[in-house]
Amino acid sequence: MTxxxxxxxxxxxxxxxxxxxxxxxxxxxxxxxGEKDAAYIRKVISAQRKLELVSRGVLLFSIFPPAWxxxxxxxxxxxxxxxxxxxxxxxxxxxxxxRDPKIHSTTWEWDHVSPSDQWxxxxxxxxxxxxxxxxxxxxxxxxxxxxxxDQKWHPFHLGQPLWNFINACFFEYGIAxxxxxxxxxxxxxxxxxxxxxxxxxxxxxKIRKQVLKDYVIHPLLSGPSFLPTLAxxxxxxxxxxxxxxxxxxxxxxxxxxxxxxxWSIKGETRGQWYLRQMMGSANISGSKAMHxxxxxxxxxxxxxxxxxxxSNRYAEVAVKVRALxxxxxxxxxxxxxxxxxxxxxxxxxxxxxxxKKPQVKTPARxxxxxxx
Amino acid sequence: xxxTVLRSRAWKLLEMVTTPLLPSDYxxxxxxxxxxxxxRGRIEAVRPETGDAATVVIRPGRGWRGHTAGQYVRIGVxxxxxxxxxxxxxxxxxxxxxxxxxxxVKAIPDGKVSNHLVRRAKPGTLIQLDQATGDFVLPRAKxxxxxxxxxxxxxxxxxxxxxxxxxxxxxxxxxxxxxxxVIFRSELHDLVADRKLRLTEVHTxxxxxxxxxxxxxxxxxxxxxETWACGPAGLLDAAxxxxxxxxxxxxxxxxxxxxxxxxxGDGGEVTFSATGKTVDADGATPLLDVGEEAxxxxxxxxxxxxxxxxxxPLKAGAVRDLRTGEITEAEPGVLIQTCVSVAAGPxxxxx
Numbered sequence: 001m002t003x004x005x006x007x008x009x010x011x012x013x014x015x016x017x018x019x020x021x022x023x024x025x026x027x028x029x030x031x032x033x034g035e036k037d038a039a040y041i042r043k044v045i046s047a048q049r050k051l052e053l054v055s056r057g058v059l060l061f062s063i064f065p066p067a068w069x070x071x072x073x074x075x076x077x078x079x080x081x082x083x084x085x086x087x088x089x090x091x092x093x094x095x096x097x098x099r100d101p102k103i104h105s106t107t108w109e110w111d112h113v114s115p116s117d118q119w120x121x122x123x124x125x126x127x128x129x130x131x132x133x134x135x136x137x138x139x140x141x142x143x144x145x146x147x148x149x150d151q152k153w154h155p156f157h158l159g160q161p162l163w164n165f166i167n168a169c170f171f172e173y174g175i176a177x178x179x180x181x182x183x184x185x186x187x188x189x190x191x192x193x194x195x196x197x198x199x200x201x202x203x204x205x206k207i208r209k210q211v212l213k214d215y216v217i218h219p220l221l222s223g224p225s226f227l228p229t230l231a232x233x234x235x236x237x238x239x240x241x242x243x244x245x246x247x248x249x250x251x252x253x254x255x256x257x258x259x260x261x262x263w264s265i266k267g268e269t270r271g272q273w274y275l276r277q278m279m280g281s282a283n284i285s286g287s288k289a290m291h292x293x294x295x296x297x298x299x300x301x302x303x304x305x306x307x308x309x310x311s312n313r314y315a316e317v318a319v320k321v322r323a324l325x326x327x328x329x330x331x332x333x334x335x336x337x338x339x340x341x342x343x344x345x346x347x348x349x350x351x352x353x354x355x356k357k358p359q360v361k362t363p364a365r366x367x368x369x370x371x372x
Numbered sequence: 373x374x375x376t377v378l379r380s381r382a383w384k385l386l387e388m389v390t391t392p393l394l395p396s397d398y399x400x401x402x403x404x405x406x407x408x409x410x411x412r413g414r415i416e417a418v419r420p421e422t423g424d425a426a427t428v429v430i431r432p433g434r435g436w437r438g439h440t441a442g443q444y445v446r447i448g449v450x451x452x453x454x455x456x457x458x459x460x461x462x463x464x465x466x467x468x469x470x471x472x473x474x475x476x477v478k479a480i481p482d483g484k485v486s487n488h489l490v491r492r493a494k495p496g497t498l499i500q501l502d503q504a505t506g507d508f509v510l511p512r513a514k515x516x517x518x519x520x521x522x523x524x525x526x527x528x529x530x531x532x533x534x535x536x537x538x539x540x541x542x543x544x545x546x547x548x549x550x551x552x553x554v555i556f557r558s559e560l561h562d563l564v565a566d567r568k569l570r571l572t573e574v575h576t577x578x579x580x581x582x583x584x585x586x587x588x589x590x591x592x593x594x595x596x597x598e599t600w601a602c603g604p605a606g607l608l609d610a611a612x613x614x615x616x617x618x619x620x621x622x623x624x625x626x627x628x629x630x631x632x633x634x635x636x637g638d639g640g641e642v643t644f645s646a647t648g649k650t651v652d653a654d655g656a657t658p659l660l661d662v663g664e665e666a667x668x669x670x671x672x673x674x675x676x677x678x679x680x681x682x683x684x685p686l687k688a689g690a691v692r693d694l695r696t697g698e699i700t701e702a703e704p705g706v707l708i709q710t711c712v713s714v715a716a717g718p719x720x721x722x723x
Contacts (some may be wrong), residue, residue, distance in 0.1 A: 033452075034453045035450070036453075104649060104669055106669055125648075128456075207524045213389060213391050217385070218389065
């Protein structure tokens with residue numbers, strides 16, 4: 001919670017008008033969704049599958065260093081495509097309108113240790129509904145970090161730069177634990193809850209399959225290249241984890257992003273919900289390739305406003321959304337990846353130490369009256 | 373170890389390699405029509421028949437099990453990126469040498485799929501297929517005398533029969549607005565010239581709608597003939613009454629393309645409990661369409677209430693059957709046909 005509410009200058013009527021304008025942007029995209037968009041996602045999926053197949057094929061000869069390099073690079077990119085531009089977005093239901101059971105949020109499974117249905121619950125239902133609401137949105141620091149001055153400090157937070165780094169390296173496991181709400185569910189009386197046990201079992205099965213594929217079968221198929229292939233798949237998973245962690249940190253942690261108190265969302269209108277998404281997200285600027293590799297989460301603001309619009313349309317939506325930020329005099333938080341990553345990490349370091357309760361700044365006129 | 377055991381082990385190993393995807397997801401990239409794949413077909417040609425009808429030549433995948441003359445096939449076509457399923461009668465004979473099947477489609481006003489197939493579909497396009505189905509078929513024992521009573525695109529299943537099986541004595545009464553609207557007209561006239569068919573065309577723009585009583589004059593021995601009728605509901609309803617009145621209803625076989633609607637529901641809020649989606653539905657749109665429109669994966673079949681391919685548990689509320697007006701209320705174990713059910717107040721179905 002920053003000291004000054006950056007939306008204080010908007011009247012209730014203006015906020016609802018903003019909501020209507022955003023609805024209009026959404027309707028326009030929905031009305032024009034069609035063959036080109038469908039062709040786009042099919043092309044991306046087909047490219048990802050071919051890249052993964054070729055990369056794994058090359059890695060069968062990973063004992064030769066050039067093959068190792070090429071295969072590892074290809075597999076890293078393939079895994080990133082699977083998780084970001086394809087998995088995350090398909091699981092959001094962005095492509096459900098095509099009615100293709102093979103590309104549908106209810107049937108999709110991704111190259112990730114968290115089973116897609118568990119991720120959908122914690123991500124789509126909790127994070128996207130309660131974005132940046134302290135105590136409601138577990139994405140805020142993933143329950144292991146303090147990312148806002150208003151969150152209570154605990155000596156545990158001294159280690160948060162280290163926790164964050166470890167989380168980054170094993171991000172997919174962090175997400176799986178987080179989707180299971182492990183910190184809550186490991187309590188004695190909750191541990192035996194059959195619903196939790198069933199979900200934990202599902203995660204166990206998914207982990208087993210993923211590990212077997214990446215660290216046993218693929219290396220075994222490589223024969224004399226067993227160890228280099230093992231190292232290659234480990235590296236590809238690490239690269240994917242570091243990359244997706246960085247992109248996701250940039251979405252809500254950089255300086256300038258607002259968080260909200262629990263009470264502030266009571267009776268929230270559509271306009272206010274939109275406004276919270278606008279103020280609670282940050283973008284990454286960059287080239288087309290950059291947007292693609294982030295799964296268009298570089299358009300995090302647009303994604304949070306319209307989580308179910310096809311990702312290939314966020315770039316055009318961003319132009320209109322940015323114009324609305326200017327019209328309503330709001331700050332559009334964006335910047336190149338290195339800058340945003342630095343900003344997010346800076347916050348993680350800064351808030352590992354306790355801070356004074358933020359001062360609510362009172363307007364000058366009121367201060368004069370108080371002094372008198 | 374037998375070869376099947378070996379093969380299934382090898383497949384298991386492949387699945388471990390491709391997880392979380394399936395081996396077929398990769399095989400589909402190169403060979404979507406292979407044996408063992410989901411049934412698909414490739415459009416090889418689209419030939420205009422009349423101003424608003426065209427024949428689509430389809431090469432079915434290896435899993436195609438063939439058809440019986442008169443049956444229909446459900447196809448899934450991507451129109452503007454959205455997969456839409458429709459049923460069309462097969463117009464090719466069962467013994468076609470090249471293994472292709474044809475459907476003949478008449479573009480209907482506002483028909484998304486029919487207009488797409490007639491006017492925009494391109495050779496090379498992949499479509500989804502189901503196995504052929506339907507019981508509007510010829511019997512194994514050849515009847516001595518046959519009557520085909522058809523109107524408009526109702527001629528399509530009958531054309532499949534005509535091309536498939538020759539009978540000694542075949543009469544056809546076909547209704548269409550004008551001569552140029554008669555699909556397969558030149559082929560029919562060739563059959564007439566070869567004395568394989570006697571044909572009466574009723575041109576409704578000039579002659580008016582066919583009064584079923586006129587059959588006595590057009591085909592005096594109609595009651596002795598094994599009859600296959602296909603066309604709009606009005607014609608079929610009249611035929612069913614006429615045949616019943618003369619006590620020969622067992623000789624009449626009919627095929628309807630659409631259910632006849634009795635009463636509309638009241639509409640209401642529909643909740644898809646598995647996906648958590650909620651939408652408002654009117655009292656005329658089947659829940660199948662409502663769900664598809666909302667992006668829910670709905671199982672579907674004939675879309676007219678006969679195949680039960682769309683049945684879904686009704687979890688709460690009430691629905692109305694479009695054909696009978698009957699109300700069904702939610703109870704444990706109650707299944708509804710979503711293609712002919714509409715919301716009768718708020719309801720929830722498990723999808």
